[in-house]
Structures are given as structure tokens and as C-alpha cells.
Amino acid sequence: MAKVHRSPPFRAEHLGSLLRPKDFLQQRAAFENKSISQEELTKAEDEAISSVVKIQLDNKFHAITDGEYRRAVFWGTFFEELEGMTEIRQPSMDLFRPYVPDIAGFIEKGHKPGQSCLCTGKISHKGKSTLVGQFEYLKTLIPEEKWGEIKLTMIAPPWYHLRYKDGKAYPKDVYASDEEYFKDIAKAVSAELDILYEAGVRNVQFDDPNFAYFCSEKMLAGWVEDKTNSRTAEETLDSYIQCYNDSIAKHTDKMHFGLHICRGNFMGSRHFSEGGYDRIATKLFQNLNVATYLLEYDSPRAGGFEPLLHLPAHKNVILGVVTSKFPELEDKETMKERLYAAADVIAKGAGQTREQALDRMGVSPQCGFASHEEGNLLGWEDMKNKLALVRAIADDVWPGQA
DSSP states (O other), X not given: OOXXXXXXXXXXXXXXXXXXXXXXXXXXXXXXXXXXXHHHHHHHHHHHHHHHHHHHHHTTOSSXXXXXXXXXXXXXXXXXXXXXXXXXXXXXGGGBOTTSHHHHHHHHTTOOOSEEEEEEEEEEOOSOOSSHHHHHHHHTTSOGGGGGGOOEEEEOTTTTTTTBOTTOSSOXXXXXXXXXXXXXXXXXXXXXXXXXXXXXXXXXXXXXXXXXXXXXXXXXXXXXXXXXOSSXXXXXXXXXXXXXXXXXXXXXXXXXXXXEEOSOOBTTTBOOXXXXXXXXXXXXXHTSOOSEEEEEOSSGGGOOSGGGGGOOTTOEEEEEEEOSSSOXXXXXHHHHHHHHHHHHHHHHHHXXXXXXHHTTEEEEESSOXXXXXXXXXXXXXXXXXXXXXXXXXXXXXXXXXX
């Protein structure tokens, strides 16, 4: 029987990205305009991170993050720093599958992706991590015995693939197939994890809206209509799961891996897709070798709890029942009832009692508060209230537990 990971995950979690204070955003803008130096920006980042870490500690959160304050968007710069990957500004829309939900969302609003990242040669890790510095600064803010609890968020290994039309993600004279392409990405992610492990990272959360896109009827219909696709959506999903498993294979026995899935979290609290987890639940929960799923469950667009019937008895789920998109505060008792309802489904699927199911659960906001640095449609105090509510729900359902 595989072991159930605990501490991490924790009963009260959040998804990593937190609202940036306005004065800090002004400093970021000044840096972009070349009005202040990198040194001055780093000082502003350090001060803002120290402030937001205090909020987390005051609310007794254990999986502390830096709010992703050193990133402009949640996926950071991992791919841009790899050998064989090239950042492109103002990419041509001809590159993209127009029915993939985030691309469709851009098109609908008359926007274009401002930047993207394309494979232009053989992919490999350069030996230097872009994430380890973020972790090292967090280590200065909390006691050494808590370093293993720090949560480092990472972009999904297959991230820069789904958005591109078949054959556009990499040159055919570099990789003959998706399998070859994903094999090198997996090696690069594994090399990154080696560096992070040596630094002391033990708690990693992958952020992946793409999995939820496979639940979207609109995307799946678009996929079928697109005759340039050489693979079915199902086959593509399988290749993504394999890429994950290959990426983390060397580290699953010594690090905790969580997977956060949402339906988009863009400026102005926008989501991109809808559809329950039903279509992907069996493969997601049973074939993917992560320990914990952090799932969006704050609105009807995420569907019901029935897919949780497929959650194996050795895996955890953190239910994102509190929205991070809008300021209205949820009713604590109603949220607790939702957790108990989910526990009953999980218990039924695994042949357990409600109490045994609850032992593999936690609560969180449904997504980050600022996946993009501009943030969602709520304020600083609203975010603090939401985090306090998550903690209060956890304290009621799991009294005395982290």
C-alpha cells in the first residue's frame, strides 16, 4: 500500500500566488521603465515578500510561499531559461489552436498573447535554477525546521504544447515526435528538481490549467473539427500524464508533489473554461503519480464531487471551495457542509468511512489571488479575510491540526 503524504499537504492551503501591494507594483513598473535598478527592485521584492509571509504565518499557514512576487505571471521563467527554448514577443496567431480555452479567450476579447515560448532546438537544462533563489529568500524568513514545509510552485512540464497547432510546438528536424520532445522536457524538469532538492525543497506544487481544458466540451469539439491534429485529445492527455510521471519519477519518494488544476485565472478575475472533472477523473487520479490534487470547486463550472469516487485511498485532495476571484465572503458553515459532502463521495469510492476520507483532505481558495501580477477583482483586506476563512474552516473540520 502506497503511503499517504501528510504535512505537506496541510489542512489549510492556498495556491501560491497572492495579491501584490500597490506600492510594490509601482516599483515593478518603474523597473520596467528603467527608472530603478535591479538592486532596488530586489529590495522592494524582499520587503513585499516579508510582509505577505507574515500574513500567512499570522493565519497559521504552513505551506508558505513568496506570493510569486518575483514573477510577472504564475509560470515564471523556467522554460525560457532552458537550452533549446526561445521566448517570442508578439507571436503570430497562426501558431495557436484557436479553440484552446485561453487562446479562445484572448481572441474573444480582441487580445493577442504578448509573449510565448517555442522550442527551437534540442531541450536541456543549463544547470542553473531560476527558482532556487526564490526558495533561498523564504528560508531567511522562517525557522530552519520549517524549511521543508515551504511550497514552491512550478509550471506544468507539458505547458508550452497544447496551445500550439499540431507540429508548431517544436521543429520536426529537432524532434520527430511528441514522445521525443516530452522525454527531453522531463529530463530538464528532473534536473531542476535535483537542484531544488539539494537546496532543501520538499514541497512542490505544479500549476496546470491545461488538464481542466480537457473537460471543456467546446475545446474537445474544436479538436475534432481541426483536421490538422494527428492525435486525439485523449492521446494527447495520455502523453501529458506520461511527461509528468517521467519528470518526477526520481523524486516521488523524497518530495511531496501536488497538482493544482483550475479553469483559468486571468486579469479581471476571468476564467477560460468550464466542465466537471468527470472526463479526466480516472486517468487524472489513478495514472498520474502525484500525491495531492488541489482542485477548483468554488462554482458550478467545476461540476460536482462525483469524480472524486476515483481518488485512490493513498492520495489527498485539497478542495478549493473558497473563491479567490471575488470579494464576497463565503458562509463558513456552508463550506464545511461542502467538505463533508465531498468526504462522503471520497469515502464511498475508496471503501472508507467519512473520517478516513477527511484524513486525506484539506481546504483552500480555488486558485491564486494574482496568477498575473495585476491580480483579481478584490482588495488586500478581502484576500486576508479569505485566508482567515480558509484557516477557520480547517480549524473547525480538523481541530488542532496544521
